[in-house]
Amino acid sequence: MISGLGLDVGGRQDWRLVPAALVVWFATMAGLLLGWWWTAVGGLVGVAVGVAVVARSRGRSAVARWWRLGMAWSLLVCGLLVGLVGTLRLRAAAEDPLRVLAGAGASAVVRVEVTERPKPVFSAGFGGQQGGVWTVVVPARVVSAVVAGRPVRSAGAVVVIAPAERWRALLPGQQVTATAAMASAQPGELTVAVLRVRGPPEAVSEAAAWQRIAHTLRAGLRDAAAVLDAEPRGLLPALVVGDTDELPPQVVDEFQAAGLAHLLAVSGSNLAIVCVAVLLLLRTLRCGPRTAAAGAVLALVGFVVLAGPEPSVLRAGVMGAVGLLALAVGRQRAALPALAVAVIGLVLWDPAMAVSIGFALSVLATGGLVLIAPRWADRLAGRGVPRGLAEALAVPAAAHLVTAPVVAGFAGEVSLVAIGANLLVAPVVAPATVLGVLAAVAAPVSPWLAEVLVRLAGPEADWLILVAHHAAGVPGAVISWPAGWLGGVLLAGCVVLLVAVLRRRRLRVLIALLLTGLLVVVVPLRVIAPGWPPDGWAVVACDVGQGDALVLATGDAGRAVVVDTGPEAAPLAGCLDRLDVSRVPLVVLSHLHADHVGGLEAVLSDRAVGAVGLSRAREPRWAWEEVRRQARDAGVPVVQLTAGQRLSWPGLVIEVLAPDEEEVMPAAESDGTEINNASLVLRASTPAGRVLLSGDVELSAQARLLDGRADLSAEVIKVPHHGSRYTSPELFSATRARIALVSVGAGNRYGHPSPFIMRLLARAGVLVLRTDTSGDTAIVATDAGPRAVTRGASRGPPGGSP
Template identity: 90%
Template sequence: MIGGLGLEVGGRQDWRLVPAALVVWLATMAGLLLGWWWSAATAFAGVVVGLAVAVRFRGRSAVARWWRAGLAWSLLVCSLLVGLVGTLRLRAAEEDPLRRPAAAGSSAVVRVEVTERPKPVVSAGFGGQQGGVWTVVVPARVVSAVAAGRPVRSTGAVVVIAPAERWRALLPGQQVTAVAVMAPAQPGELTVAVLRVRGPPEAVSAAAVWQRVAQTLRAGLRDAAGVLDAEPRGLLPALVVGDTDDLPPQVVDEFQAAGLAHLLAVSGSNLAIVCVAVLLLLRTLRCGPRTAAAGAMLALIGFVVLAGPEPSVLRAGVMGAVGLLALAVGRQRAALPALAVAVIGLVLWDPAMAVSIGFALSVLATGGLVLIAPRWADRLAVRGVPRGLAEALAVPAAAHLVTAPVVAGFAGEVSLVAVVANLLAAPVVAPATVLGVLAAVVAPVSRWLAEVLVRVAGPEADWLILVARHAADVPGAVIAWPAGWLGGMLLAGCVMLLAAASRRRRLRVLIGLLLTGLLIVVVPLRVIAPGWPPDRWAVVACDVGQGDALVLATGEAGRAVVVDTGPDAAPLAGCLDRLDVARVPLVVLSHLHADHVGGLDGVLSERAVGAVGVSRARQPRWAWEDVRRKAQDAGVPVLQLSAGQRLSWPGLVIEVLAPDEKEVMPAAESDGTEINNASLVLRATTPAGRVLLSGDVELSAQARLLDAGVDLSADVFKVPHHGSRYTSPELFSATRARIALVSVGAGNRYGHPSPFTMRLLARTGALVLRTDTSGDTAIVATDNGPRAVTRGASRAPPGRAGDSS
């Protein structure tokens, strides 16, 4: 195939452009990572090799001279191009005058031109891809800048981090002015500075007509997708144009674990589907090859405009254009030269692609489809496998095989279900994409027709979600692997050894027996007794019924802090046993309702406890006396905690945010609401990010926190009072959490969690996890932020009297 366009290839491949593409790629990568002079040195080496090839093979046969001449000239020309044009661009970026004030953290008034659509931040402290998006990242190019009162002559690339309001609506090509605080850019990039902006963009220029039309079409697709449920509603725009703003984080995590994350970004597959659909239509109408190719080229250009000039879109567009050109001139076997031309053109156009993981994956996947998949399909067909099924099996297997080392090195994990998941997903990707594109095109003209097309695409989106979810839930679907260059090279070596061994019949049989043994023995064991606790767990919400009990790892083996103990001792003791927690340096009781302190014996009686922390509140009185007596019997001191205190361990820091010394504590005649509002509010900093523990605070305590301007942003949010109705929407907006934990008992008599609160949480885009349906829920630290792992509900009893609704 050519770039995934479905063009058959066969026969001997033309490798002459491959060395030139490698020189361009490696020279640019060296220049970005090591310095511009390394780019010049690598290019010079390419020139030397090209001259040597030209001289060495001067006297060979005519065919050999022709082949070697192509190799030599391509090396010479491309090495000179990257040595002159590419190196000068890298040097200009490295020595850009804006870098110095950026390194000093200066403020500046800058006018920039937006180069890509703003992207919502999905990282620590800024979760949520729906209403919870508060910050966007805007790639841009400097038009003019004034730093420290002096003009700076720069046209370098910058990244603007700005509030989502108003900035989110900007389009590529628009120029804006803003006051920014500068910071140095990451090394190994063309970006010369990071601009942090607080205010709105000013002096905004008009966007190009075609950009406004594309924005209208994308908005039309999002609006039409509103007729679907939440998950397919967010998936369809992501599948069609890479718009993931409305996609729940849980779906993103599942697609990544299943090896289907490539479907959430515009890639060669999107363009392949659209172009092949147009080709088939035009050929059905008896158009010639060149006319059909021209029509497909127009469709390709239109799709690039629709999706926006993102790097992945441009990459896929260039590869598709080269493939269509090969078709138009009748060179359908020129897949490998087409890929090499795409690499050369893209890296020279945008040097940043040389260090892009997405670019590497795209090139490797296309190379696998060109070089490996046809051979595998032929071998399967020879062995009696139907041709269509053989190709369907060979394509995802080849793509996954060649990209696995890069994915493993980047993500530190290997997906064992990616091939099967892609095979199951493949039949519905094409119709869903075509229907989505048609819906976007007709939406401005006929809303009802767009909604009809979206409804037809809905089952396909549901199927993709189902495949991703079940694939991600397979025990051992993703295994940990060493990250970085070492991990990637290690897996590449394993793949090559496996490929070499599979060439011998006896070794193939041995490998087959070993894999079968793994499937028969290891997988059932993982199904029957899944590993718990998960590696790198930072926080666990224990399933203790109608109550709260959270365990925070301290970074020391066998030690953890416990926040609240649930209504009974047995469920909490079981949770701590499963986590292998033997020592508890601190037990924090957020307040004295029975569903938070009733299980204190489950910690004190079986583990070494350092202290019990409480707030100044002493109501209900019977509960306070019970806590004090149990702590005294166990020889454990009771500490009073208040706002401003900070407690730390090697892998955990806890800050007390409320209540402070000035807040009035509930009296003896106080009702349950006043006691709830006296809850301790804690912010824990863990390897998985920031965790906000809110006890049972209700509206008045929430308002005090918000009015005081307390920083409540967190990656993980323990929803107050078991998800009760008395929770402010402003609190959810202030936390901007990626994951929301609701500790609640199945079938409780209070109606927790409230449907109203659940709807508010759903609108933030946070992944909502409930202990009554998910059981023990662990928050795990990963390189991409916190991830939730659930153990399964044990259906602990709802709890006993003492909780206040």
């Protein structure tokens, strides 16, 4: 496993290309994050260092001079390349005319070329339906654009958000025309605009033959996997080609918590498994090293075509190709130079990879396997551990430790079970991947053979799901960690300190004793006596996955108002049971998207409910019909709530702030944004302070709130739309809240919450509590003001009470 593609990674490594790779990477990163001119500065620094190394190489021995000159020339060449080519590309993207027009909210008729497979975005199922919002995100490149009747010259990258119907079937390389409303792209990206499209694509060109073949193979794998149960049926295509369309969100969340999310995307491990399988087969047939390497290259190309030209696939493909080339020419210690070449080539080809978290994780993981894992495996083998077991232990440990700081800084959490979970699944990943690839190849010509291969892969998929489920369920499996650069650097320091400490035998024994104490004492306490709910709770944000569900105490024991019900019944039922809520005078559904109404049955079936309250909006129609049917079957009336209404109980007052009677409600076939903007916005006055419940309102609805006369001030805010980046900073300024609740699912496919919004709140000194990292979160009243209490910890806002 460590040797990956057959390379000998032992002995002294060749570091000469590493400085050049770092110059290309960090110069491009600086250009994206700080301004395109910084790429030129970084390139000049690389050239200057190269010149300095050449000057200092005089008078050295022949070997030292040869080594230094190799590093110097790589710095000179790569510095010039990134300083010229990289700067020009970043400048073109920064000054693209569409970027300015998109910032003004203009509309355009665009012709684009699809660059990646469309990624479906839909909410969890409810009432037998697929979900309330079902769209696709399509990365593309502009071919031509017309704005206000005038052509605009642009070849920039764009992201198209469109209805799934017909758009979902597009393949990379196809060109389409559409009328789109433009919005600004996030800073620090090559993307020049986000295009929102309502209609179907027009003037669709034909896809390349190889793309159609790959699509047929992927569809064949999905069809063959239909013989398995629901969860393994969705997992096998994800494991083989990164196709997560049919994978239940719960499984995705469990893989994320267990540190196994890398298995759901095509990575270097997929390429290594396929290529090594081909290498072993050809060597068994007595083929020479170069013939075997050539066969593995063909397998690599075929796999890249099968999986599609996604960034992660191309990243893994380039690394695999360089490694196989090194093997073919007989350079047995070329793993580190191969990694450096991969970094240089990929960043120059696609500068966006410089700020890609996936790219950083891939580079770090490969570096860990090259530099750290072999040494650890040798030491374990030297202490009597069987060689195979030593490598199996060293590989996940090295990969997890070197990538943990990036994961912690990005996600704000650390998985404590990742190493063990990866160790448990390692034996079945390769067989499942190989069987899945063979099934995809066999499906078009022999469906019965594909089904047989899929059934053989079924037990492996079941084992992966079982490990992920139980690992994610371990108390304290995921712990919260400071997000951002500070959190990443802090964990990196902890990792270095841990490795240094483990080198001393006595300290190893001490750490083992401490861990044993944690397992024996702390974990049982977490399971048996979690200390929930806290006394005097006023509001609880329930952890229901990717959705909203908030419970407001009314002042009477066992009685509470529920605002939104999440995507599924079971998580909300568990939350209400833990809070001992048996009577619900009012269930408020902010809007009819499935992630807000899917768990309604949990309230109606087991509790005494007074009424279900909604706004005038009745879209999506299927969701409205389902809500009305469930309420009718339970004998519960449905009432309409409008701005200006005031509802009160002994310990709770709710004011309806929006929408009012004059606001236009979404019509049939409205997109998700219009439905979100029709959300009910409430302000609840509780013993712990005022709480603004903002549903999923986006920018236009937020602007109406800010322009109106309603008082938005509150001590606590439920961040709109799960922390979406379509949130106005002025809304937070108007509320002046000191605690922010973010209802969001772990590892969700929407990118919620937005890092920009999280940084914005952090800079304002707001305490942010996320249900994906903190679980159920309560707001309680104290003498010093509202305080947040999670199921695992109690924390107050920075600097004391709000």
